[in-house]
Amino acid sequence: MKLYNPGGERGSAMSYAALLEKIEIMRSTLRWATRLERPDVEKLLRQANTLRDEVMGLSHKERFVQAVSGDVPVERRHEAAAEPVVEPPTGERRRALLARSFVFEGTFGDNPKLLDALEIAEKAAPTDLPVLVDGESGTGKELMAKVIHANGSRADKPYVSVNCGAIPDSLLESELFGHKKGAFTGADKDRKGKFESAHKGTIFLDEIGELPLPGQVKLLRVLQSHEIQRVGSDETISVDARIVAATNKNLRKLIEQGTFREDLFYRLSVIHVTLPPLRERKDEIPLLIAYYGDEAAEALKRAPVALTPRLRGFLLRYAYPGNIRELRNILYRLSCLAGQTADLMHLPEDIRPSSTSAAPAPQADGAELSLAEAKRVASDEAERGCLERGLQEVGGTVAELARRWDMNRSHLQILLKKHGLHSKDFRKEH
Numbered sequence: 467m468k469l470y471n472p473g474g475e476r477g478s479a480m481s482y483a484a485l486l487e488k489i490e491i492m493r494s495t496l497r498w499a500t501r502l503e504r505p506d507v508e509k510l511l512r513q514a515n516t517l518r519d520e521v522m523g524l525s526h527k528e529r530f531v532q533a534v535s536g537d538v539p540v541e542r543r544h545e546a547a548a549e550p551v552v553e554p555p556t557g558e559r560r561r562a563l564l565a566r567s568f569v570f571e572g573t574f575g576d577n578p579k580l581l582d583a584l585e586i587a588e589k590a591a592p593t594d595l596p597v598l599v600d601g602e603s604g605t606g607k608e609l610m611a612k613v614i615h616a617n618g619s620r621a622d623k624p625y626v627s628v629n630c631g632a633i634p635d636s637l638l639e640s641e642l643f644g645h646k647k648g649a650f651t652g653a654d655k656d657r658k659g660k661f662e663s664a665h666k667g668t669i670f671l672d673e674i675g676e677l678p679l680p681g682q683v684k685l686l687r688v689l690q691s692h693e694i695q696r697v698g699s700d701e702t703i704s705v706d707a708r709i710v711a712a713t714n715k716n717l718r719k720l721i722e723q724g725t726f727r728e729d730l731f732y733r734l735s736v737i738h739v740t741l742p743p744l745r746e747r748k749d750e751i752p753l754l755i756a757y758y759g760d761e762a763a764e765a766l767k768r769a770p771v772a773l774t775p776r777l778r779g780f781l782l783r784y785a786y787p788g789n790i791r792e793l794r795n796i797l798y799r800l801s802c803l804a805g806q807t808a809d810l811m812h813l814p815e816d817i818r819p820s821s822t823s824a825a826p827a828p829q830a831d832g833a834e835l836s837l838a839e840a841k842r843v844a845s846d847e848a849e850r851g852c853l854e855r856g857l858q859e860v861g862g863t864v865a866e867l868a869r870r871w872d873m874n875r876s877h878l879q880i881l882l883k884k885h886g887l888h889s890k891d892f893r894k895e896h
């Protein structure tokens with residue numbers, strides 16, 4: 467199993483053996499010390515801090531392995547199977563991807579749409595073909611570009627990212643292709659452009675839909691000739707950069723509107739990968755919650771936050787217009803704001819359901835709930851959460867859930883009715 471580690475730090479050659487050795491060194495320092503002066507204490511503290519960070523790093527690394535190997539704790543495995551998987555046998559495609567040492571920083575489950583995208587990326591990666599990744603904001607386009615780079619033969623060569631939407635028109639050419647000293651006011655020395663920096667590696671053209679038409683013409687020329695000219699220079703320089711482009715726009719629509727060149731579209735989209743929005747891969751939500759719950763805990767140096775059943779229910783049903791980025795931000799927020807357990811009140815206000823609050827809900831006449839009533843509300847919530855998870859696990863088949871829980875089916879139906887739950891809502895296609 468390879469681990470992709472663009473930052474360099476996280477996947478360093480740390481191992482349990484190396485950590486144990488460091489701990490042993492600290493222990494023997496302590497064992498043989500008759501007394502410790504303050505500087506010695508400081509030094510030991512520093513060593514302990516480094517060790518703690520390394521353990522954190524190691525646990526991060528372990529988590530990547532866990533997240534992608536399917537070796538997740540039992541309760542999470544259940545969560546991962548939250549929605550029914552149509553293709554039998556479950557998990558085979560996912561396992562096959564992993565068995566082929568597919569490098570993926572992040573997590574994925576059995577969602578067919580996402581697996582389609584990952585399998586295309588896997589096949590495209592070892593080639594030099596241009597790839598166009600599209601999908602809504604926050605669906606993981608940039609991550610996908612890195613995955614393609616990391617799984618290809620250029621993995622140890624540069625990966626250069628350009629945000630086409632963020633470069634002013636006047637600087638675009640110089641940014642992409644570089645310039646010669648004196649080419650324009652402010653060009654006080656020769657400068658390499660992004661294409662040259664990406665030589666032998668990959669250039670990621672993010673937000674390609676934002677590239678203005680003159681920039682599109684220049685880009686097309688480079689894609690055809692594999693050569694660039696720095697601004698102000700006659701010299702042509704060969705560049706061998708693999709292109710991965712991304713957009714959250716519908717490029718075909720932009721072509722119809724005349725703001726995107728059709729010939730450039732076809733050049734860029736030899737391989738076309740579409741990332742589905744999170745609402746179309748809801749079965750990935752439990753995995754992502756666990757993944758980001760752990761990541762946030764680690765970043766904030768705290769224990770992973772627990773979620774009340776009603777918050778969990780909300781997170782599983784929410785539509786995530788901001789996709790995975792939004793889910794990630796929510797988990798970080800919950801981990802930061804909540805104590806041990808997060809509830810609806812810790813959600814951002816704009817998405818928080820208005821009828822709920824963490825405190826017992828005041829009754830219509832404004833009086834606080836009685837203790838007995840508060841208990842009933844809590845128990846109802848727990849019951850509902852349990853039913854929802856159960857239904858998710860069995861893909862909405864009530865008979866199967868009744869069998870698993872060794873329960874009378876009609877009693878189970880009554881409970882579902884009580885909570886307004888419909889088994890068909892938990893089926894894959896409805």
Ligand SMILES: Nc1ncnc2c1ncn2[C@@H]1O[C@H](COP(=O)(O)OP(=O)(O)OP(=O)(O)O)[C@@H](O)[C@H]1O
Nearest residue numbers: 572573574602603604605606607608609714790791
């Ligand atoms: N399958 C996944 N597992 C874990 N994290 C993911 C996954 N897919 C995406 N992410 C995370 O979601 C966040 C958003 O992803 P990314 O930046 O790649 O999205 P994007 O499509 O480029 O968004 P935008 O269009 O807004 O630029 C990142 O933090 C990324 O690491």
Ligand SMILES: [Mg+2]
Nearest residue numbers: 607608672712
């Ligand atoms: Mg992006």
